[in-house]
Amino acid sequence: MLALFAAALALVAAASRPVQAEDPPQDDTAALRVVRVLDGRPAAPFQFLSDRLRLTPTAEQPDPDALLLELPSGQTTAARTYREDGIQYLDLVSLATALGMRLDWDPSVWGFLLRPRHAARGAQEIALLPEGVFDGLGGPVSQAQLTTVEERGPEAAGVPYPVAWHTPSGQESATPPQAPRPEGTRPGKPEEEASQVLGLRVLTDGGMPRVQVEAAAPVSHRSILLANPARLVIDLAPARLEQSLVELPADQDVVKSVRASQFEPGVVRVVLDLTHPTGYRVARTSDSRVIQAELDEHVSGYALWRENDRFYVGLDATGKVPLQVRPLREPDRLVVDMQGATVTRELSERPQVEGVRSVRLSQFQPHVARLVVEFESQSGAALPKAAVAWSPEGGGPVEISEAMQLVWLNHVEQLRTRLSGSWLYLAVEAEDPMTLETLQLSGPQRLVFDIPGAVLPRDLAQKEWSFTLDGRDGRQDEQVTVRAGQFSAGRTRLVVESRDPLEYQAYRLEGQNRMVIGIASPRVGGRLVVLDPGHGGLDRGAGDTDLSEKLVNLDIASRLGEALKRRGFEIAMTRSDDTFIPLWERAALANALSADLFVSIHSNAAVDGAAEGIETYYLPKQPNNQILAQAVQRELVRTLRRKDRGVKSNNFWVLRDAEVPAILVEVSFITNPQEKELLGRETYRKEAAEAVATGIVQYFARLDGGPVPASASAAGADLWNRVMHESREAEDAKATDASI
Ligand SMILES: [Zn+2]
Structure with a gap:
């Protein structure tokens, strides 16, 4: 284990390396750097002073795989080396061998010891003291920074802490400082002279995580980072603490907990339990009574x-x-x-x-x-x-x-679902505020909720749920499938798939890192659609005697009426048989009934028999008309798979008097031989009717749903609590079942 650990380190001789564009300007003296070898490649180099090792690369370096070194004795030796990206790396174990020394990890000094091969423990040795980050002594080194290289003799052996005390006056001291006392008096008991530690503060809001310890008077401090488990130890002296303290930060990403206790008389020990060994700085703040540890993210x-x-x-x-x-x-x-x-x-x-x-x-x-x-x-x-x-x-x-x-990157932390009658709720919680992007797709019907920049936890990355929503307004129940996934490395996607279009309401809770999305069939009960089959009676419309437009329009409109009734709409027709109705009476009916929609059904005509495809016209005076036209056009094109001629605004006579949202659909060209043949087919007309119906439901889903204004955040919070409460109860029930 030790050998593995040591082998993971290597020295870098940077004396002859060219200046790297990636690196900040460096002193061009013979600096040695220590790195870990990661998958056979160097990473994370750290610098320390080579003169403490007293090794000098010789002027001539004939062998690319070896580094010639001049020893303090004047002798020359060689250690294994290799280059990458212009940096020369030196294997630390090989260096030890070249020096006739051995390299061991010594937990008592929290460092590596280079010492003569057969020398006893505690003999003259070189200590390489890392102040860095370790995954653990038994495991691989994730990083080692050698901050100090020093000669150690018998008198220095066995020092448990290779760190100095920092006194309030800015001095360093090897022994715990004593409280100042008037000249001539004898030292009292340490606990009587010590400053009282008044409290701990953990600051995780904004900036790096910080822990502050406040004492009644300025005290000295020392600190060391330990691994397995990862923790930062800060000792204060002379200090006393009446009662042990524990603080739990609100955000435990870096610091899990902080505890303080009387370690020994005169020394208070503060331990920061960390999620991972972390770079840190411990210093006195502008208030000299406060010692602050600042930790890296x-x-x-x-x-x-x-x-x-x-x-x-x-x-x-x-x-x-x-x-x-x-x-x-x-x-x-x-x-x-x-x-x-x-x-x-x-x-x-x-x-x-x-x-x-x-x-x-x-x-x-x-x-x-x-x-x-x-x-x-x-x-x-x-x-x-x-x-x-x-x-x-x-x-x-x-x-x-x-x-x-x-x-x-943001992280999704929770995703819960709750079915409540005709509503399905999805509750999402992320580490940071989220934004929501929504798409409505058809074929099959899908609501897509994207959270850009967010990553799902592994257990949610390919999850699927199925639900049965109660049908609204006497309609059939709706089978709904919800899928959670990572659409791209930086985009979380929730897809809600259903037979018919669904509406949604998205509540963003205060702080924006919680969101509840409610999903249901659109409420159409009581909504009235006036259907207008174009032409009729004497007015045959386009087409010829074997297939006239007026009959095609009537057939499609009648089927559309049935399709909408099945979905819970109320229907009125401007004509339900082959009779002539003046144009001005058609929209007037919708106005008189205060209808929610007016939909005129036509078949297109052109002198050019090759003209083909689907187009939908809308009356430009009402803003929702375009949304309606687009929903219907999209469904028609998708279902009938004919050319998409797009949506167009037009003040057609039949539309222009409408005081309700109004569109005119040109299903296909009756003057195009191929499309005429299609319009003559019952299946085609039926598909066209179903497509228009789906488009209309989508329109209402869109009209009713969408982001809920911030003023509704109280309702959102209430929903959140209900979803969380219920899913927790369900989990408890599951746990109970398992225990039985
Ligand atoms: Zn027409």
């Missing part, structure tokens, strides 16, 4: 996707941090530096994303996480022209170029 992953010709880079982090985004050429790369961030899972991979060659996520420096996306040569055009800086204070989206955008 965690970065655990990324997502890449394309949408509408735009390339999206999603960052998966526990909080938004300042960004530096830079383009690099040859090869084309996007470099994203996240300030105040610790990478919890380093990645180096070739994602299955078109145009992307590789992605690396690593700890570039302490507190700086770096994502590098390397593009195929022809895909770099989307890169920004210049560097872009972004900070959370400024807010807003991270626009980096016309063709590229950075997104902070």
Whole structure:
């Protein structure tokens, strides 16, 4: 285990490396860097001073696989090395061998010890002290930063804490400081002279997570990060605490809990239980009595996707941090530096994303996480022209170029369903505020709810539910299927599929990270549609003796009437047989009845026998008419699979007097031989009628549904509670069943 652990480290000799465009300017002295080797590739290099190791790469380096080093004695030795991206890496185990030393992890100093191979424990040794992030001693190292390299002798052995105390006056001290006392007096008991710790504060709103400890007077502090389990220990001295304290942050992404207790006389220990070892800074605030630990946000992953010709880079982090985004050429790369961030899972991979060659996520420096996306040569055009800086204070989206955008990924945390009679409710909770994009699709009927930038948890990523909604207005029950899925790497999609169009109401709750979507069949009961079969009697319309328009129109309108009645509508017809009705009487009927809709059915005609397809006209004076026309046109085109001639506004005589929403449908061209043949078929006319009916239901679904105004947020909150309560009860019931 130890060997594995040590082998995961390597040294980087940066003395001869060219300046990297990715890196900030560096002192060009012989600096050594320590990195972990990840999948055979270097990642997360860290710098420390090579002069403490007293190794100098020789001027001549003839072998690319070995690094020649001059030892303090003047002798030369060689260690295994390799290069990548212009950086030379040196294997740490190989270095130890070259020096005739052994390398061991020593938990008592929380570091690596380089010491003569046969020397006893505690002999002269070089300690490499990481102050970094570990997955755990038994497991792989996720990152190791060597902050200190020092000679250690017998007198230094066995020091349990390789960290110093920081006194209020800015000094460092190896031993716990004593309280100041008047000259000539004898030291009292530590607990009597210590400052009282007054309280703990955990701040997780805005900025990095912070923990503050307040004492009655300024105290000294020391801190160390421990792994397995991950925790940050902060000792305060001289300090006392009457009663142990525990604080649970509201947001436990980084800090799970904070506890404080009297560790030993005069020393109060504050322990931050962390979700993962995390970069941190402990310092005194402007109020010298307050010691503050500031922790990095965690970065655990990324997502890449394309949408509408735009390339999206999603960052998966526990909080938004300042960004530096830079383009690099040859090869084309996007470099994203996240300030105040610790990478919890380093990645180096070739994602299955078109145009992307590789992605690396690593700890570039302490507190700086770096994502590098390397593009195929022809895909770099989307890169920004210049560097872009972004900070959370400024807010807003991270626009980096016309063709590229950075997104902070949101996480869906809960998705619950509740069936209540004719209503189905979907309750969604995410980590951050959500936006909702809605689509109405047909063939089959679907309501699509998209949450851009959101990622579903694994257990919800391909989930499906089935429900039976009570039919409204005496209609049949509606079978509904709900599917949750990841439409793209950065887009969560909920699809509600049904036989007939459904309406929805979306409630966004205060804070915008909770949402309730209610889904039901549109309420059509009592709604009156006036159907107008065009022409009649003496007025044959278009067509010829073997198939006249007036009869085709009447047949389709009658079938449409039946289809709408089945769906709960009330119907009136301007004519139900082959009689002549003047144009002005037709819309007048709809007005007189205060109808909800007026739909005139016609078959098209043109001198050119080749003219074909479907078109729907609407009266421009009412804003909803176009929506109605589009819904009907879309359904007709989809069902009849004829040419889509689009929706058109027109002040046709038959429409222009209508005071209710009014459209005129030209089902097909009776003057086109092929379409005439189709219009002559009963199945075609029946399909046309069903399609218009579906379009009308969609129109009402759209009219009634949609986003609910913010004023209804109380109703939304009430719905939320009911959905949550019921689904929890259902789970409890399930649990009870299981236990029986
Ligand atoms: Zn006509």
